[in-house]
Amino acid sequence: MNSQFGITIATVLMGAAFSVQPAWAVRSQDYAPEQFISVLNGFGYPVSLSAPLTDPIVQQAIRDFQAQNRLPVDGTLNPPTQDKAADLARQLQNDLNRVIQPSPQLPGSQFYGKQTESAVKLFQRQNRLPETGIATFETRQRISDILNDATPRNPTTSPIAPPPTTSVPLGNLYNESEFRFVLRGLGYDINPQRPLTDQPVVLAIRDFQQRYGLSVNGRADQPTQEKAAAIVRNMRFSLRVVLKSDLPIDRYYDTPTENAVRTFQSQVGLGVDGIATVRVRQRLDAEAKR
Incomplete structure (x- = not known):
């Protein structure tokens, strides 16, 4: 009787173990x-x-x-x-x-x-x-x-x-306005209201391409946009880490990104302008890896 009762209890417990996964x-x-x-x-x-x-x-x-x-x-x-x-x-x-x-x-x-x-x-x-x-x-x-x-x-x-054909072949990550704001946000001294064919903008793109080993053609083509997007995403990720914020990991250099850069610059004693120059990004990467 006791043995049978023990077997019954064991069976019930085993069934419960398998029913509560x-x-x-x-x-x-x-x-x-x-x-x-x-x-x-x-x-x-x-x-x-x-x-x-x-x-x-x-x-x-x-x-x-x-x-x-x-x-x-x-x-x-x-x-x-x-x-x-x-x-x-x-x-x-x-x-x-x-x-x-x-x-x-x-x-x-x-x-x-x-x-x-x-x-x-x-x-x-x-x-x-x-x-x-x-x-x-x-x-x-x-x-x-x-x-x-x-x-x-x-x-x-x-x-x-x-999209309509333009005089400057574009990649498909950014439109012209978005890419100009990315360039400006990464430290290039351009007027974000001027077209991509504006000479200072073309020179900025050529400098960016040369810096990152891309084909130097002065156009915001697909490889150029992809490299810019990767830099901005990594930067936003590092800002999340360092600032412990909920900044989305995205490719745009928008107002939230600029504000986050300003906060970081203020925290580490850099000039506060919201522009993520190479120096700012290097300091940010170093802080994020700690």
């Missing part, structure tokens, strides 16, 4: 460090795919990911963090399957690999977004808009009319 049981497996870094990179966090998990930038990206998703913030791959990453990756793949119907379909897995990257690029190309393979907030918002019918689309036509 921890949240992270939805993952097919734990992430290897490089797999998790690939997810971070895929969702727009400025981490290098070859960086180790102990890299300070990776550690900060994990903490940012945790804070933005209201998870325990400790910079480690704790189970809730892995579970949330798996959920986001799986949801992205399922959404892409519905929106672009790739063949073969994405597996709906927890990983951000080449197949997911290619599908994101295809979606971005179809929707005239920067074709990076990175599921930025802008990309995910566009996917959400389409799924929620917020923006009606004709699948047989381009969702956005092509």
Whole structure:
């Protein structure tokens, strides 16, 4: 009788253990460090795919990911963090399957690999977004808009009319005004109201291209815009780290960016003008790596 009672209790307890699963049981497996870094990179966090998990930038990206998703913030791959990453990756793949119907379909897995990257690029190309393979907030918002019918689309036509042809070939990350403000924000002494064909602006672009090993043509072409966007994103990320702010990691040099630069300059005793010159950015990077 006692033995039978013990077996019954054990059976009940075993059934309870299997019915109350921890949240992270939805993952097919734990992430290897490089797999998790690939997810971070895929969702727009400025981490290098070859960086180790102990890299300070990776550690900060994990903490940012945790804070933005209201998870325990400790910079480690704790189970809730892995579970949330798996959920986001799986949801992205399922959404892409519905929106672009790739063949073969994405597996709906927890990983951000080449197949997911290619599908994101295809979606971005179809929707005239920067074709990076990175599921930025802008990309995910566009996917959400389409799924929620917020923006009606004709699948047989381009969702956005092509921009008018200008005398200066542009990349597709910035319009002329946005790129001029980026140049000014990075320390180039130009009038942000003048066109990109204005001689001081052309000289500024040529200087930027030469500094970063690009083709020196004085035009805001795609490689030039991509380099500028990477610099601004990294700078905004470092400002988040140093100022402990919620500044979005974006490519624009806007008023919030300028204000954040001013705050940083004031904190470290630099001239306060909101302009992120090379010297300011070097000091900012050094502070962020501490």
